[in-house]
Amino acid sequence: MRRHKVLLIIADGLGDRQVKALGNRTPLEAADKPNIRSLLRSSLVGLMNPISPGVVPGSDTSHLAIFGLDPRKYYSGRGSFEALGSGVELAEGDVSFRGNFATVDSDLRVVDRRAGRNIEEAEDLVRELNSKIGEINGVKVRFYKGTEHRVSVVISGEGLSDKVSDTDPHEVGLKVKESKPLEESQEAARTADLLNKLTRRIYEVLSSSEANKLRVQRNKPPANIVLLRGAAKYKELPKLRDYTGLNAAAVSATPLIKGICKAIGMEVITPKGATGGIDTNYDAKANAVIDFLKSDKYDLVFLHIKATDAASHDGKAEEKVRAIEKIDYVIGRILDNYSSELVIAFTGDHATPVELKEHAGDPVPFFLYVPENIIPDGVSDFNEREARKGTIRISGLDVMNILLNYSNRATKYGA
Amino acid sequence: MRRHKVLLIIADGLGDRQVKALGNRTPLEAADKPNIRSLLRSSLVGLMNPISPGVVPGSDTSHLAIFGLDPRKYYSGRGSFEALGSGVELAEGDVSFRGNFATVDSDLRVVDRRAGRNIEEAEDLVRELNSKIGEINGVKVRFYKGTEHRVSVVISGEGLSDKVSDTDPHEVGLKVKESKPLEESQEAARTADLLNKLTRRIYEVLSSSEANKLRVQRNKPPANIVLLRGAAKYKELPKLRDYTGLNAAAVSATPLIKGICKAIGMEVITPKGATGGIDTNYDAKANAVIDFLKSDKYDLVFLHIKATDAASHDGKAEEKVRAIEKIDYVIGRILDNYSSELVIAFTGDHATPVELKEHAGDPVPFFLYVPENIIPDGVSDFNEREARKGTIRISGLDVMNILLNYSNRATKYGA
Numbered sequence: 001m002r003r004h005k006v007l008l009i010i011a012d013g014l015g016d017r018q019v020k021a022l023g024n025r026t027p028l029e030a031a032d033k034p035n036i037r038s039l040l041r042s043s044l045v046g047l048m049n050p051i052s053p054g055v056v057p058g059s060d061t062s063h064l065a066i067f068g069l070d071p072r073k074y075y076s077g078r079g080s081f082e083a084l085g086s087g088v089e090l091a092e093g094d095v096s097f098r099g100n101f102a103t104v105d106s107d108l109r110v111v112d113r114r115a116g117r118n119i120e121e122a123e124d125l126v127r128e129l130n131s132k133i134g135e136i137n138g139v140k141v142r143f144y145k146g147t148e149h150r151v152s153v154v155i156s157g158e159g160l161s162d163k164v165s166d167t168d169p170h171e172v173g174l175k176v177k178e179s180k181p182l183e184e185s186q187e188a189a190r191t192a193d194l195l196n197k198l199t200r201r202i203y204e205v206l207s208s209s210e211a212n213k214l215r216v217q218r219n220k221p222p223a224n225i226v227l228l229r230g231a232a233k234y235k236e237l238p239k240l241r242d243y244t245g246l247n248a249a250a251v252s253a254t255p256l257i258k259g260i261c262k263a264i265g266m267e268v269i270t271p272k273g274a275t276g277g278i279d280t281n282y283d284a285k286a287n288a289v290i291d292f293l294k295s296d297k298y299d300l301v302f303l304h305i306k307a308t309d310a311a312s313h314d315g316k317a318e319e320k321v322r323a324i325e326k327i328d329y330v331i332g333r334i335l336d337n338y339s340s341e342l343v344i345a346f347t348g349d350h351a352t353p354v355e356l357k358e359h360a361g362d363p364v365p366f367f368l369y370v371p372e373n374i375i376p377d378g379v380s381d382f383n384e385r386e387a388r389k390g391t392i393r394i395s396g397l398d399v400m401n402i403l404l405n406y407s408n409r410a411t412k413y414g415a
Numbered sequence: 416m417r418r419h420k421v422l423l424i425i426a427d428g429l430g431d432r433q434v435k436a437l438g439n440r441t442p443l444e445a446a447d448k449p450n451i452r453s454l455l456r457s458s459l460v461g462l463m464n465p466i467s468p469g470v471v472p473g474s475d476t477s478h479l480a481i482f483g484l485d486p487r488k489y490y491s492g493r494g495s496f497e498a499l500g501s502g503v504e505l506a507e508g509d510v511s512f513r514g515n516f517a518t519v520d521s522d523l524r525v526v527d528r529r530a531g532r533n534i535e536e537a538e539d540l541v542r543e544l545n546s547k548i549g550e551i552n553g554v555k556v557r558f559y560k561g562t563e564h565r566v567s568v569v570i571s572g573e574g575l576s577d578k579v580s581d582t583d584p585h586e587v588g589l590k591v592k593e594s595k596p597l598e599e600s601q602e603a604a605r606t607a608d609l610l611n612k613l614t615r616r617i618y619e620v621l622s623s624s625e626a627n628k629l630r631v632q633r634n635k636p637p638a639n640i641v642l643l644r645g646a647a648k649y650k651e652l653p654k655l656r657d658y659t660g661l662n663a664a665a666v667s668a669t670p671l672i673k674g675i676c677k678a679i680g681m682e683v684i685t686p687k688g689a690t691g692g693i694d695t696n697y698d699a700k701a702n703a704v705i706d707f708l709k710s711d712k713y714d715l716v717f718l719h720i721k722a723t724d725a726a727s728h729d730g731k732a733e734e735k736v737r738a739i740e741k742i743d744y745v746i747g748r749i750l751d752n753y754s755s756e757l758v759i760a761f762t763g764d765h766a767t768p769v770e771l772k773e774h775a776g777d778p779v780p781f782f783l784y785v786p787e788n789i790i791p792d793g794v795s796d797f798n799e800r801e802a803r804k805g806t807i808r809i810s811g812l813d814v815m816n817i818l819l820n821y822s823n824r825a826t827k828y829g830a
Contacts, residue, residue: 016786026790051828053809054816058829071829078830256830355788359827361820363806385790388806 004299004371004407005293006246007334007344010066011327012059012254013309014348015364015384019355021317027308027354028365028383030317031324035332036382039344039369044406045379046392048399050350056361057396059309062349063260065396068244069237079162080254085259085268088144088152090234095160095191098230099143099151100168101125103225108176108203110169116150121211121397125223126151132205134243136198138189143226149398151226155194161187161233165201168227176225195228196218196227202226239265240300244400245409248291251285252304260304261302267292276306278319284325286333293338303330312352320354341371343407345399346382366392366399370406416475418709419786419822421661422749422759423716423814425481426742427474427535427669428724429763430779430799431656434732434770442723442769443780443798446739450747451797454784455758460794461807462778463531463814465765471776472811473484474724477764478675480811483659484652493671494577494647500683503559503567505649510575510606513645514558514566515583516540516638523591523618523640525584529564530638536626540638541566551613552605558641566641570609576602576648583642591640595758597762610643617641654680655715659815660824664707673706676717682707691721693734697741701748708753714824727767735769756786756821760814761797781807781814 002206016026023030049055050062051071060078061071081095090096101119103112119125122145139157146152163182169175181188181197203225212222240248242265250261253274261268271288273281285303292301307323322365331344347366350359365387367379377390394402404410431441438445464470465477466486475493476486498511505511516534518527534540537560544558554572559604561567578597584590594610596603621627627637655663657680665676668689676683686703688696700718707716722738746759760779765774780802782794792805809817819825 018790019788047806052816053813054818054820054825056820056825056827058827061829075829353788356823361816361825388792395806 001408002341004343005298006403007289007293007303008300008403008406009303009305009327009331009344009346010063011305011308011324011346011348012414013312013350013352013359014324015351015353015360015362016312017351017353017355017362017384019317022321026384027317027320027324029111029381029385030368031321031328033324033328033382035328035335036346036367039331040367040376040379040382041368042374042376043369043379043391044374044392045365045367045377045382045387046394047387048347048366048392048394048396049363050119050396052395054314054361054362056359057350058359059349060256062396063257064348066399067240067260067264068397068400069264070397074235074237076088076235077232079230080234081263082255083152083154083232083259084262085255085257086144086152087145088154088178090154091156092159092234092236093158094154094156094234095151095162096133096232096234097228099153099226099228101149102225102227103221103223105204110172110174110176110227112221113172113227116221117149119149119223121215121223122149124211125206125209128209128211129202129205129226133198134203136201137194141198144256149223153226153228155191158252159187159190161185161191162231163188164192164195164231164270164356166229167195170229176227178316182343190293199225199228200286208233237263244404245411246300246404248300248302249298250304251288251292251301253280254304254306257304257391266302267298278307278312278323280305282330283333286330289334290329290337293334293342308348312354313357315354315357317354342364343371343403344369345403353382366394368392368402374406417756418824419756419758420713421818421822422704422708422718422722422757423715423818424718424742424746424759424761425478426720426723426739426763428727428765428767428774429739430766430768430775430777431727431735432766432768432770432777432799434785436511436732437736441799442735442739444796445736446743448739448743448797450750451761451782454746455791455794455797456784457786457789457791458782458784458794459789459807460780460782460792460797460802461809462802462804463762463781463807463809463811464778465811467810470557470777471774471775472765473774474764475671475675477811478672481764481814482655482675483677483812483815484679485812491650492577492647494552494645494676495649496678497670498567498569498647498674499677500558500670500672501561503569505569505648506571507651508573508575509569509571509649510577511649512568514568514641514643516564516566517640517642518636518638519591519618519640525587525589525591525642527636528587528642531636532564534564534638535565536630536638537566539626540621540624542615543624543626544620544641548613548616550584551616552609554609556613558698564638568641568643568691570606574602574605576600576606577646578603579607579610579646581644582610583644585644591642592782594643614640614643632801652678656680659819660826661715661819662713663715663717664710664713665719666707667705667715668695669719669721672719681717682713691739692725693722695722697745698748701745704745706750708749708757715818723763724767727769728772730769730772732769758818759784760818781809783807783817783821789821
C-alpha cells in the first residue's frame with residue numbers, strides 16, 4: 001500500500017452551536033462548502049474532544065494535543081510559544097519576556113507605555129541594546145524587535161526562573177516596578193535581581209542613544225525604557241519527526257500557533273498577506289500549502305486558519321460563515337493544483353460559539369478524507385449535526401495516530 | 416453569555432437491563448416520565464461509564480468520580496465517609512470505627528451483639544464514655560451516638576493507622592477480640608495496642624455505669640462494651656469549590672453519600688421524612704432542592720435518591736419503576752417552582768439490574784438539559800435503549816467538566 005502525504009487543516013474555534021441569526025443553524029451548516037462536501041464521498045466523519053469531554057481548551061493546549069503531545073505533561077504556558085512564533089530563538093532553560101518600548105521620566109515614572117506606538121527607530125534601538133548589553137551578571141541577554149513598540153527579551157543561562165513579577169506597571173503615572181521573586185527559590189531571587197539590574201542598564205543605554213536624541217529633537221517621546229512582562233521558561237518539546245516519523249511544514253500567521261509548530265520542529269511559513277484575520281490572503285496560503293505538498297521534503301502539511309476564531313470572538317456569525325467558505329475555496333485550490341492522492345483531515349482546535357464569544361468545551365466536528373478503500377461514513381454534509389452520524393469519536397491525542405494509520409505511515413506498536 | 420445554575424440528580428443504581436417481569440423492558444423504559452421527556456427537547460443524551468467500561472462501581476467510588484475526583488487517587492475506603500455522613504467530625508489522620516453497644520460476660524464473651532438493640536440509655540452511656548475516657552496513651556478518643564445500638568468511635572493523634580483488626584468477633588459466644596496490626600508498621604502496632612486498652616477501659620466505665628445498673632434492674636442486658644470494626648483513616652479531600660469554582664449544596668438521606676458531599680465541602684441537608692427508601696418524602700426533597708436553587712449561595716445543587724438502588728437490591732422491579740416515576744414528579748415540582756434557566760443532569764451512579772440484585776459495570780444512561788442554543792440529540796425517551804442513540808459517551812470523571820462547560824462556568828485550560 002502506498003504511503004500518502006497528509007494535509008491537516010485546523011480552523012481555529014471552528015465548532016459552534018445553533019445561532020439564532022443563522023436561523024438556528026451553525027456557521028458550518030450555513031456555509032456553502034462544495035469542495036469539502038465532495039471529499040465526504042470517501043471520508044470518516046465524527047466528533048473530537050480536543051482535551052476531554054467538557055474541558056475548555058486554549059488554542060495552545062489543543063494544538064499540542066492534536067500534534068500528539070499531552071498538554072498535561074508538556075504545557076508550561078503560552079509565553080515561550082509566542083516568543084518562538086515571533087521569531088525569537090530559544091533553547092532549553094531560556095526565559096523570555098514580552099516587552100514594550102516606553103517613555104519614562106528621570107524617576108522611572110511611566111509617561112507613555114508605548115513611547116508613541118509606531119517607533120521608526122526600533123531597529124536601531126534594538127541593535128544598540130544588543131551591542132551594549134551583551135550580558136548581566138554573567139547571563140546572556142538578547143533583544144528582538146517586534147511589531148510597532150514591541151520587543152522580546154530573552155535571558156539565557158543556568159539556573160534562571162520564570163517565577164518573577166513584571167517590571168511593567170501596566171499603567172501610566174506609576175514607576176517601573178521592581179521585579180520580585182514569585183517563589184522562594186534561589187533561581188527566582190537571582191532572576192528578579194538580574195531583571196532589575198537589566199532595567200537600569202536599559203535605561204542608561206537608551207537615554208544616551210543617538211536615536212532617542214533625534215526623537216526628542218523631532219518632538220517624539222523618547223523610547224528610553226523596555227517594560228517587561230510575562231516571563232516564560234522554555235522547555236524543549238519532543239520533535240514531531242522523532243515521535244511520528246513525519247517531516248512537517250506549517251502555514252500559519254498566528255504567533256502562538258507558529259511557536260508551537262516551531263517548538264516541535266516543523267518548518268513554518270507565513271505567506272505574504274496572511275494576517276490571521278478574515279481579510280487574510282487565502283490564495284497565498286493555498287499556494288504555500290501547494291508548494292509544501294509538492295516538495296519532497298514534507299510528509300505532513302499543516303494549515304492553520306485563525307479567521308473563524310476571530311469572527312467568533314467578535315460574535316460575527318456571517319463573518320464566520322464567510323471564513324469557512326474561504327477555507328472551502330482554499331481546499332478547492334489545493335485539490336486543483338496538487339494531483340497526487342492525499343489524506344486530508346479538517347477540524348477545529350476547539351469550539352468558539354459565536355453567541356458565547358468565548359472558547360467552549362463542546363466536541364468539534366472532524367473529517368478525514370482517505371483516497372482509497374475505506375468504508376466511508378456516508379455523511380451528507382460536514383457540520384456539528386451531521387458529524388454525530390459518523391463513526392469518529394476521538395480525542396485530540398488520537399489525531400496523529402489516525403493520520404499515520406490512514407496514510408499508511410504508522411509503525412506497529414508491539415509485534 | 417449568562418452563567419446558569421446546575422442541578423445534578425443521581426438516582427442510585429439507576430441503570431438496568433431487560434426485566435422479564437416488565438415485559439423485557441428496563442425500569443426506565445417502563446416508567447412514565449413526562450417531565451423528563453419534556454426536557455429532552457433541549458438535551459444531550461447518552462451513556463456514562465462511572466469508572467471505566469465494565470468496572471463495577473461502589474456508590475462511593477462512582478460519586479467521587481462524578482464529583483471530579485479520580486477514585487484511584489482519592490478513595491481510601493467507605494469508613495470515613497459513613498462516619499462523616501452520620502455527623503462525626505473528622506480531621507486529617509483521624510481513625511474512625513463503627514461500633515455496637517453489646518453485652519459481654521465477665522470473661523468478655525459476647526452474650527448479645529446489640530445489647531437488646533434499642534438502647535434508650537444510649538445518649539447517657541455515650542456522654543459517660545466521653546467524660547470518663549478523654550484519652551488513651553495520649554490519643555484523644557471521642558464517642559458519637561448512632562441509631563439504635565450503634566456508636567461511632569474516633570481516635571485522633573499523630574501516627575495512627577487503620578491497618579488494625581476489629582475487636583468485634585462478629586459472633587455470639589466468642590470473646591471480644593484482641594485488635595492486631597494488619598501490617599508491620601509502628602503505627603499499626605501502636606493503634607492495635609491502644610484499641611485493646613480502650614476496650615478494657617470501655618468495659619470498666621460501662622460496667623460501673625448507673626444507666627447499666629438500671630438496665631439490669633429492668634431485666635435488660637447491660638450495654639457493657641463497644642465492639643469496634645471497620646477502621647478508617649481520614650484523608651482530607653480537595654474541596655469542590657477549589658477545583659471547580661462551584662458552591663454546592665446536597666440533598667441526601669444516605670450517610671455514605673452525605674459523607675462524600677461533606678468531605679468535598681458541600682453543604683448537606685437531609686429533609687424531614689427523607690429516608691433513602693421508596694417511602695421517602697419526595698415533596699420534602701423537592702422543597703429542599705428548590706430552596707437551595709433559590710439561594711444566592713449555591714451554584715450547583717445535588718439531589719441523591721437512594722430508592723432506585725434499594726428496590727434493585729430487593730429485586731423489586733415495580734418498586735424501581737415507581738421510584739423513577741417519583742423522581743420525575745420531583746423534577747416536575749422543581750420546574751414548577753424555580754423559574755430561572757437551569758442546566759439539569761440526570762444519571763445513575765451505577766447500574767443495579769433488578770434481576771441481578773447487585774451493582775453492575777454496565778454504562779448508565781445520562782442526559783444533560785441545556786436551556787439554550789445547543790443542538791439537541793433528538794432522542795425521544797430517556798432509557799438504556801434510547802440513550803444509545805445520543806452523542807454522549809463519557810466517563811464519570813467528565814461530568815463536572817461538562818456541567819461547567821454548558822453552564823458557562825468553565826475556566827479555559829491554556830490560552
